[in-house]
Amino acid sequence: MPDIQSPLPGTFYHAPDPNSAPFKKPGDAVAADDTIGLVEVMKTFIEVKAEVEGTFDGFVAPNAEPVQAGDVLAKVR
Amino acid sequence: MAIEVRKAGLSTTIQDMGRPGYFHLGIPEGGAMDRFSMRVANMLVGNDETAAGLEAVFMGPELEFTQDTWVAVTGATMPILLDGEEKPGWSAFPVKAGQVLNFGFLKEGARLYIAFAGGIDTPAQLGSRSTYPIGALGGVDGRAIAVGDVLPLGKPGNPAARSVDTALLREQKSPVELRVLPGLYWHRITEASQQRFFDEEWTVAPEADRMGYRFRGGSPMEFVPREQPFGAGSDPSNIVDGCYAYGSIQVPGGTEPIVLHRDAVSGGGYFTIGAVISADMDLIGQLQPNTKVRFVKVDMETALAARKARRERLQTIREALAAG
Numbered sequence: 580m581p582d583i584q585s586p587l588p589g590t591f592y593h594a595p596d597p598n599s600a601p602f603k604k605p606g607d608a609v610a611a612d613d614t615i616g617l618v619e620v621m622k623t624f625i626e627v628k629a630e631v632e633g634t635f636d637g638f639v640a641p642n643a644e645p646v647q648a649g650d651v652l653a654k655v656r
Numbered sequence: 657m658a659i660e661v662r663k664a665g666l667s668t669t670i671q672d673m674g675r676p677g678y679f680h681l682g683i684p685e686g687g688a689m690d691r692f693s694m695r696v697a698n699m700l701v702g703n704d705e706t707a708a709g710l711e712a713v714f715m716g717p718e719l720e721f722t723q724d725t726w727v728a729v730t731g732a733t734m735p736i737l738l739d740g741e742e743k744p745g746w747s748a749f750p751v752k753a754g755q756v757l758n759f760g761f762l763k764e765g766a767r768l769y770i771a772f773a774g775g776i777d778t779p780a781q782l783g784s785r786s787t788y789p790i791g792a793l794g795g796v797d798g799r800a801i802a803v804g805d806v807l808p809l810g811k812p813g814n815p816a817a818r819s820v821d822t823a824l825l826r827e828q829k830s831p832v833e834l835r836v837l838p839g840l841y842w843h844r845i846t847e848a849s850q851q852r853f854f855d856e857e858w859t860v861a862p863e864a865d866r867m868g869y870r871f872r873g874g875s876p877m878e879f880v881p882r883e884q885p886f887g888a889g890s891d892p893s894n895i896v897d898g899c900y901a902y903g904s905i906q907v908p909g910g911t912e913p914i915v916l917h918r919d920a921v922s923g924g925g926y927f928t929i930g931a932v933i934s935a936d937m938d939l940i941g942q943l944q945p946n947t948k949v950r951f952v953k954v955d956m957e958t959a960l961a962a963r964k965a966r967r968e969r970l971q972t973i974r975e976a977l978a979a980g
Binding site for chain 2: 584586587588589590619620621622623625645647648649
């Protein structure tokens with residue numbers, strides 16, 4: 580099962596803004612260039628791309644919490 | 657003949673030792689945040705230590721070489737991959753035209769310094785190639801590097817296979833200790849607040865960049881009551897505008913201290929409680945968000961001794977590399 584890892588340290592968000600639905604929910608199809616979340620650092624939001632194809636299997640890192648580079652953010656099967 | 661940028665990373669900028677002499681005009685000195693690492697990277701590839709290299713924060717760039725050269729990577733710990741083969745940090749290694757350099761996930765620290773034999777030879781502005789994006793100075797057209805940029809290299813000095821003995825590098829403490837010299841407006845907070853500033857543990861906030869590093873987690877500061885002077889804002893953390901020295905710690909609203917770094921403004925209307933000593937400014941450049949930090953009170957004598965010790969550490973490395 581491929582993991583989607585955080586490319587950098589920061590704060591991980593599941594949704595594009597607090598009033599929107601998460602980018603992905605379990606069972607959604609995932610394409611390689613789909614955005615699955617945002618990492619905020621240095622006043623910048625960086626889109627995290629799936630870089631794999633498959634079916635979304637859920638977030639691993641909680642919403643709005645700190646992550647380190649290389650942390651698993653979500654799973655795709 | 658040069659380097660082509662295939663991926664830029666998050667914010668990868670050309671930096672050297674900056675452009676001193678214009679701060680009174682509001683133009684910051686700029687340059688590498690972790691000057692120790694930038695200098696050593698240049699030493700490793702046989703450059704003048706003030707040559708321009710790349711500073712990459714949190715993520716490395718992907719670079720393709722169109723000429724043979726030498727490269728050294730220092731600073732943060734991140735897997736260094738040349739055509740997929742891992743290379744050691746704090747070492748110079750040869751690169752052939754057509755090879756691709758990229759990086760794995762960040763393990764420790766925050767900023768990579770990449771030096772190339774001959775240095776990056778983009779045009780200098782006000783005496784420096786350092787990128788100051790807000791002022792559109794230096795770098796590539798005043799900005800960070802971007803996909804498709806071609807970075808020219810200067811004439812190589814004396815590149816060779818060199819490596820720094822890691823025992824000569826500075827050691828990292830946890831929590832990281834940043835030494836502070838209390839300053840001009842220290843009297844504006846109560847004694848209890850002064851004590852708490854040094855006793856409490858602080859955490860690097862995500863809003864940390866080349867202009868300033870913000871810290872949170874400590875208690876809000878208590879101000880000594882006063883009638884705000886003419887020209888100062890109404891908040892107790894406001895002053896009549898003053899100069900900010902490099903390393904100054906401003907605390908807007910008395911809540912989250914911000915250590916002003918290389919690209920900071922030269923003055924403003926917030927009080928500053930003191931300054932992080934020059935010897936510890938390199939360390940700040942290597943702090944990731946959420947890192948635990950303690951501020952340690954020192955006097956001028958200690959600050960100057962620390963500055964000397966940092967200079968001596970660089971000299972020891974210089975001599976060790978010269979001896980081969």
